[in-house]
Amino acid sequence: MRDIAVHTGRPLTFRAPCVKKIALFADVQNLYYTVRQAHGCHFNYAALWAEVSAGGEIVEAYAYAIDRGDAKQQQFQQILRNLGFMVKLKPYIQRSDGSAKGDWDVGITIDVLDAAARVDEVVLASGDGDFDLLLDRVRAGGAQATVYGAPGLTAHSLIRAATRYVPIEGKLLLR
Numbered sequence: 001m002r003d004i005a006v007h008t009g010r011p012l013t014f015r016a017p018c019v020k021k022i023a024l025f026a027d028v029q030n031l032y033y034t035v036r037q038a039h040g041c042h043f044n045y046a047a048l049w050a051e052v053s054a055g056g057e058i059v060e061a062y063a064y065a066i067d068r069g070d071a072k073q074q075q076f077q078q079i080l081r082n083l084g085f086m087v088k089l090k091p092y093i094q095r096s097d098g099s100a101k102g103d104w105d106v107g108i109t110i111d112v113l114d115a116a117a118r119v120d121e122v123v124l125a126s127g128d129g130d131f132d133l134l135l136d137r138v139r140a141g142g143a144q145a146t147v148y149g150a151p152g153l154t155a156h157s158l159i160r161a162a163t164r165y166v167p168i169e170g171k172l173l174l175r
Contacts, residue, residue: 020056023115024049025108026085027126028065034127034150035168042174043125048148049083051172052123060115061085064104068092109134116143123148124162129155136161148172 026045035043045063052058063080067073067089077087090104105128112131116122116138124131127149135145135158147154147162151169159165 020121021059021119022052022056022121022123023112023119024052024058024061024085024123025112025125026061026063026080027104027108027124027128028063028080029104030126030128031150031168034153035173038150038153039169039173043168044172044174045080045083045085047171048125051166056121058084059119062108062111063087064108065089066092105130112138116141119143121146121163125149125168127154127158129157132157132161134161139163 026048031043035041049058049061061084063077063085065073065077065080065087069092077089080087088104088107090107108124108126108131112122112124112134121144122135122138123146124135125148127147132155135147138145139161144163145161146164146166147158148166148168149155149158151167154165154167
């Protein structure tokens, strides 16, 4: 028996497969200190980009850092830009008591909430438990929320709030 094609008179339409839209947010200070403490090395942003983009199209990507103005840091920021991140900087502020200020939590929160309505998945690279309520809101709005964080140094509340937790280890490390 042969297959017979029947023309219905309607034009044939082909749909491209739906590609997941992803927004990526990297808390540079948190990643630097937690990865250094957990593994004694640096975080591999190129490997993060490759892993996340394997799951869909990164349509927005932000890296939040503190600007100390030194050449080595500026070179690192350029590497992030070359990967595809928009680098957002805050000035480094040294207080009179010796402590420092350079917190991006509010800025990250605003950008995540803005992006969540436009994407299928929000990826947050941070272990900061202050973002647990943010991820609850992202998920309530219908987007997936993935967290990349250093094992043992990522807040349990953040892990619970995420759709998926990915420990930073293996190829995500620069040794």
